[in-house]
Amino acid sequence: MPTDRTILVTGGAGYIGSHTVLELLEAGHEVVAFDNLCNGSEEALHRVEQITGKSVTFLNGDIRDRKALDRLFGAHAIDAVVHFAGLKAVGESVNAPLAYYDNNVNGTVALCQAMAAAGVYKLIFSSSATVYGIEAPVPYQEAMSRGTTSNPYGTSKAMVEKVLEDLSQADERWRIGLLRYFNPIGAHPSGLIGEDPKGTPNNLMPYISQVAVGRLDQLSIFGNDYPTADGTCERDYLHVVDLSAGHVKALQCLEVPGVHAYNLGTGKGVSVLEMVKAFQRVTGQQVPYRFAPGRDGDLPAFWADPTKAERELGWQARHSLEDMMRDTWNWQSANPLGYDERNSTA
Numbered sequence: 001m002p003t004d005r006t007i008l009v010t011g012g013a014g015y016i017g018s019h020t021v022l023e024l025l026e027a028g029h030e031v032v033a034f035d036n037l038c039n040g041s042e043e044a045l046h047r048v049e050q051i052t053g054k055s056v057t058f059l060n061g062d063i064r065d066r067k068a069l070d071r072l073f074g075a076h077a078i079d080a081v082v083h084f085a086g087l088k089a090v091g092e093s094v095n096a097p098l099a100y101y102d103n104n105v106n107g108t109v110a111l112c113q114a115m116a117a118a119g120v121y122k123l124i125f126s127s128s129a130t131v132y133g134i135e136a137p138v139p140y141q142e143a144m145s146r147g148t149t150s151n152p153y154g155t156s157k158a159m160v161e162k163v164l165e166d167l168s169q170a171d172e173r174w175r176i177g178l179l180r181y182f183n184p185i186g187a188h189p190s191g192l193i194g195e196d197p198k199g200t201p202n203n204l205m206p207y208i209s210q211v212a213v214g215r216l217d218q219l220s221i222f223g224n225d226y227p228t229a230d231g232t233c234e235r236d237y238l239h240v241v242d243l244s245a246g247h248v249k250a251l252q253c254l255e256v257p258g259v260h261a262y263n264l265g266t267g268k269g270v271s272v273l274e275m276v277k278a279f280q281r282v283t284g285q286q287v288p289y290r291f292a293p294g295r296d297g298d299l300p301a302f303w304a305d306p307t308k309a310e311r312e313l314g315w316q317a318r319h320s321l322e323d324m325m326r327d328t329w330n331w332q333s334a335n336p337l338g339y340d341e342r343n344s345t346a
C-alpha cells in the first residue's frame with residue numbers, strides 16, 4: 001500500500017495526465033482526476049479504467065474555481081496533488097499571454113490556497129526544460145538557475161516555480177517536486193490512450209503521426225540551417241510512459257520538506273530529420289516533408305542531464321526511440337481522429 005494513498009491529479013484527462021493516472025492506479029493509489037476538459041477528454045479516463053480494471057473518480061472543474069476545489073478537498077481525503085492542469089501551446093501564449101498567466105499562474109495559486117486550507121502540503125508540479133532559458137549551456141542541470149524565457153508559456157512555468165519556492169520558504173510544511181520535462185512523446189503500448197491535441201498540432205510528434213494517418217498533407221520542418229549535425233533542431237524526446245512513471249517515483253521526494261527539482265529526459269538529443277527517418281523506418285509509413293523557415297524562439301539544441309533523477313529517485317527513461325515511434329503509430333493508426341468515438345476503431 002503506498003504511503004500517499006489518494007492522489008488528486010489536476011489535468012488528469014490530458015495527455016501526460018491520463019498516462020500518469022494509469023501509472024498511479026497500477027502502483028496502488030486511488031486517483032481523483034480534476035479537469036475542465038479544455039484540452040482533455042473524459043474518454044481517456046474511461047480507457048485508463050479499461051486498461052487497469054480500476055476506477056478513477058473524475059470531476060469536471062477549473063483549478064481557478066476556489067469553491068470547486070474546496071468542495072473537492074472537503075469530499076475526498078487527498079494525500080498529495082500531481083498538478084498538470086494548464087495551457088501549453090507556446091505560439092498561442094504569445095498571442096494570448098493573459099490566458100496563460102491566468103490558467104497557469106493564477107490557477108496554481110488558487111490550487112495551493114485550497115490545498116493549504118485543506119491541510120494538504122504535498123505537490124508535484126509539471127514544469128518544463130524551458131525554464132532554463134535561452135542562454136543555458138547543454139546539457140541542462142538542476143543546479144543551474146532559471147534563465148530568460150522566450151515566451152509567456154515558459155515565463156508562466158518559471159513564475160510558478162518561483163511562487164512554489166517562496167511558499168516553501170514561508171511555510172516548511174510544504175513538500176514540492178518540480179519536474180522539468182523535456183519532450184514527451186509516444187503513447188501507452190495498448191494503443192488505447194495517446195496524444196490527442198485539439199486542432200492542428202503544434203508539436204512535432206503528433207504532426208508527424210497525423211501526416212502519416214492522412215489527416216495532414218505534409219510536415220514542415222522548421223529550419224535546416226541550425227548549427228547541428230544535419231541543420232535541424234535537436235531535442236530530448238522521452239516516452240510518455242517513462243515520464244509518467246517518473247511522477248510515481250517523485251512522490252517519494254515529498255517525504256522531505258522543501259522544493260526538489262528534477263529533469264526528466266533521456267540525456268540525448270535527436271534531430272527533427274532523425275525523428276522523421278526513425279518514424280518511417282519503424283512504422284513503414286511515409287511522411288512527406290518540406291523545409292520551412294525556423295520557428296520564432298526555437299533553440300537549436302538542448303537535452304537533459306538526467307542523473308539527479310536517477311541518483312535520488314531511481315528513475316531512468318527506459319524506452320527507446322523505436323518504442324516511442326511504434327507506440328505513437330499504434331495509437332494514431334487505431335484512433336485516426338483521436339478520442340472522437342465516431343471514427344475510432346479502438
Ligand code: NAD
Pocket residue numbers: 010011012013014015016017034035036037038039040041061062063064083084085086087088103107126127128129181182183184
Ligand atoms: P494537455 O493539454 O494534454 O493536458 C492538460 C490538461 O489540463 C487538459 O486535459 C486540460 O483540459 C486541462 N486544463 C487546462 N487548464 C485547466 C484549468 N484551468 N482547470 C482544469 N483543467 C485544466 O497537456 P499535457 O501535454 O498533458 O501537459 C500537461 C502539463 O505538462 C502541462 O502543465 C504542460 O504545460 C506540462 N508540460 C508539457 C510538455 C509537453 O511537451 N507535453 C512539456 C513540458 C511541460
Ligand code: UDP
Pocket residue numbers: 183202203204205207219220221222223233234235272295298
Ligand atoms: N518542429 C517542426 N515542425 C513542426 C513542429 C515542430 O520542425 O510541425 C520542430 C520544432 O522546430 C522543434 C522540434 O520540432 O525543433 C520539437 O518541437 P515541439 O514543438 O514538438 O517541442 P518544443 O521543443 O518546441 O517544445
